[in-house]
Amino acid sequence: MDPLADKVLVCSAFIAFVESTHLNPAHRSRSRRGWSSSLSRAELTITGMRLLAASKKIVIAADNFGKFKTVFQIVTIIALLVTDAANEWSPWLQNLFRPWVTGFAQIALWVTVALTAVSGLIYLWRNREIYLSDA
Secondary structure, three states: HHHHHHHHHHHHHHHHHOOOOOHHHHHHHHHHHHHHHHHHHHHHHHHHHHHHHHHHOOOOOOOOHHHHHHHHHHHHHHHHHHHHHHHOOOOHHHHHHHHHHHHHHHHHHHHHHHHHHHHHHHHHHOOOOHOOOOO
């Protein structure tokens, strides 16, 4: 898959979660909008950096930490989609899966936020000469 297409899909999913409230209905507006928009902005920032590097004929390969972060983002997106879909399940399935699926999605979400922040900082630090040369 094209790395840019990968980022667009991940950003699209996190932007779509801005209005989704099944994970934490008590904090409908602040909780989801905060982390979701932050993850989207971080991904778009790194994509912008990659495009800037490409315009300078510099290829920046993804490192293992970034790949791990992307896999965890996808796991989180799936967990959040399952959590949102749980309202449509039959009651016995809701009783069986909802307690641990919701908890897993919440943990995965915050781990993803941390991994995205750390990965972005590492990426910016390692490639600082690309954007500092234009300053």
